[in-house]
Amino acid sequence: MKEHWNDVYESTEVKTLGWYEDKPTLCLQLLAKCDIEKSDPVLDVGAGASTFIDCLLDEEYTNIIATDISEMALNKLKERLGVRKASEVKWIVDDIAKPAYVCKLENIAVWHDRAVLHFLLEKDQIQTYFSTLKKIVRNDGYVLIAAFSLKGAKKCSGLDVKNYDSNMLTENLGEEFHLIEPLNHDHRMPSGDIRPYIYTLFQRQR
Numbered sequence: 433m434k435e436h437w438n439d440v441y442e443s444t445e446v447k448t449l450g451w452y453e454d455k456p457t458l459c460l461q462l463l464a465k466c467d468i469e470k471s472d473p474v475l476d477v478g479a480g481a482s483t484f485i486d487c488l489l490d491e492e493y494t495n496i497i498a499t500d501i502s503e504m505a506l507n508k509l510k511e512r513l514g515v516r517k518a519s520e521v522k523w524i525v526d527d528i529a530k531p532a533y534v535c536k537l538e539n540i541a542v543w544h545d546r547a548v549l550h551f552l553l554e555k556d557q558i559q560t561y562f563s564t565l566k567k568i569v570r571n572d573g574y575v576l577i578a579a580f581s582l583k584g585a586k587k588c589s590g591l592d593v594k595n596y597d598s599n600m601l602t603e604n605l606g607e608e609f610h611l612i613e614p615l616n617h618d619h620r621m622p623s624g625d626i627r628p629y630i631y632t633l634f635q636r637q638r
């Protein structure tokens with residue numbers, strides 16, 4: 433998987449990637465609903481070279497953690513940000529389905545994942561994803577997950593995906609996580625094609 437994603441980011445201009453967004457408007461709208469301080473830890477899981485991190489910096493979040501299985505993706509993001517802005521972000525290369533570092537984080541206020549969970553196909557990978565999330569997201573913390581919806585694409589970047597609805601995410605997260613907002617959204621790819629997503633925001637309340 434690491435090789436696959438490194439190849440993708442090495443061979444493709446970021447702005448032409450199917451999942452690219454000039455501005456991650458929906459995620460920013462959902463983030464704005466989270467009652468957190470700008471200094472609270474926000475974790476972007478499978479950040480890729482997404483503009484979400486640029487926007488967090490612009491909005492003066494000061495405790496940003498970007499993780500991805502692909503160092504190539506994170507390097508592209510660092511290059512775009514430039515040395516000064518990149519130094520304000522904590523960078524972690526890790527596999528979220530088999531984490532060595534992310535699982536050691538604590539008190540995460542916001543877990544943000546756009547278009548990553550749906551690439552995990554094996555039961556144990558999905559279990560590890562959710563057990564890591566439950567270990568590191570603080571009580572009262574938020575979980576923002578955007579995945580291909582049930583009527584969405586069955587493949588992305590040449591890989592099979594698992595499609596989700598808000599009930600499936602609720603079930604995986606368990607009773608402690610309360611669904612604040614489910615949103616259906618059609619993402620228009622740079623090619624003009626449409627990819628239906630389900631966006632969800634949960635809050636943990638033990």
Ligand SMILES: C[S@@+](CC[C@H](N)C(=O)[O-])C[C@H]1O[C@@H](n2cnc3c(N)ncnc32)[C@H](O)[C@@H]1O
Binds near residue numbers: 481483501527547
């Ligand atoms: C479709 S891209 C989405 C990137 C970004 N979240 C966005 O919205 O632009 C999927 C990202 O997940 C990363 N990824 C895939 N499998 C992963 C895994 N097991 N652990 C961590 N990152 C993974 C890929 O390297 C890629 O950057």
